[in-house]
Amino acid sequence: MYTYEVITPQTNLTFVMGALKYGQEVKLKTALMATDRGLTNLLNKTIYESIVEKPEQIQTYEDFINKLTIEDRSALIMGLYHNSYGEEYITENECPKCGHINSNIVRLSKYSKVSFFKDSAEKFLSMRKELAFDDFEFKITLQPALLANELKIVDLTKTLELTPAQTSILLHTESVEFKGKKLVVDNNYLDILAALDVLIPKQVREIKKTIENTFEKYKLEVTYKVKCTKCQHEFKRTLDFVGEFFKQVIEAW
Ligand SMILES: [Zn+2]
DSSP: OOOEEEEOTTTOOEEEEOOOOHHHHHHHHHHTTSOHHHHHHHHHHHHHHTEEEOOTTOOSHHHHHHHOBHHHHHHHHHHHHHHHHOSEEEEEEEOTTTOOEEEEEEEHHHHEEEEOOOSOHHHHHTOOEEEEEGGGTEEEEEOOOBHHHHHHHHHHHHHTTOOHHHHHHHHTEEEEEETTEEEOHHHHHHHHHHHHHHSOHHHHHHHHHHHIIIIITSEEEEEEEEEOTTTOOEEEEEOOHHHHHHHHHHHOO
């Protein structure tokens, strides 16, 4: 059996990942028809079931979704992908200049870069960052983007067509205080989005920047260059682990 050791970039925990089983692949394939929440849940469960060795902090599936982040999951997916399909990703990249679709092979060993949080999982998970904009009586408390947070908002991001910035802010929001009212994502996400709408764009970008500098800088990243075969234009892309994983699952026969 193939195994692959993965250290999660944000919580700094060590896992040994196995390979995807055929039955799991079939389940994922058919679940692509389900709701986004159902699919995300199945993705998380599949990864959890594919762990061969896990750190002592992670004993149950509940631990897994409450103590690991979305960036951590990307690292685990990479391990699972590697054991199941090999280290090559065949990506499709639309040229921003001429629209031509270029097909490229991306090799993990060649392009992956990882930046680790150097302290314990507990330290990372307890990290909070506050930002206040007094002119709008607005204060936001930011937290790591747990898999559990994602499950709360995953259906919403599709139905409301949120931008990547809005999604990232919701994923990292512990609470918002707006005009004397305290809002939490669980049941006030619409109010939180409405409160963000009132801010000026510069302030929302400041929130996003804070998220990047506090949490998102710890991650596994695969960046690669594409040279368009039609117009020779060169551009950079970053591998989407979840997307590529599903693409491989769909195309497998
Ligand atoms: Zn081109």
